[in-house]
Amino acid sequence: MAKKKKVVRRAWSKEDLRTLKTMAKAKAGVAKIAKSLKRTPGATSVMAAKHGISLSTT
Template sequence: MARTKKIVRREWTKEDVRQMKTMAKAKDGVTKIAKSLKRTPGATSVMAAKLGISLSMRA
């Protein structure tokens, strides 16, 4: 039998959102932001889109 990994969802705290906003303003990439928040790049980009934050690395 294949082992299934239990999905554990964590709520986004105000501190998580604040850190994501500052890192996005500094033009850090999605993967770097996701690693610092200990989240997946997909979850990070979805939350950024919900909040209207651009994660573009372009100047």
């Protein structure tokens, strides 16, 4: 049986949120923002929605 990958949950720091806001304002895509924060695109989208940050690239 294959080993399961352990899920590591990291809290969002103020610096993470600042990066999210600045990159969203620059209209970077969700995947690019997620990669720079070392988080999944899903987690990035959820946190952006929670803080009222638009991730629209248009």
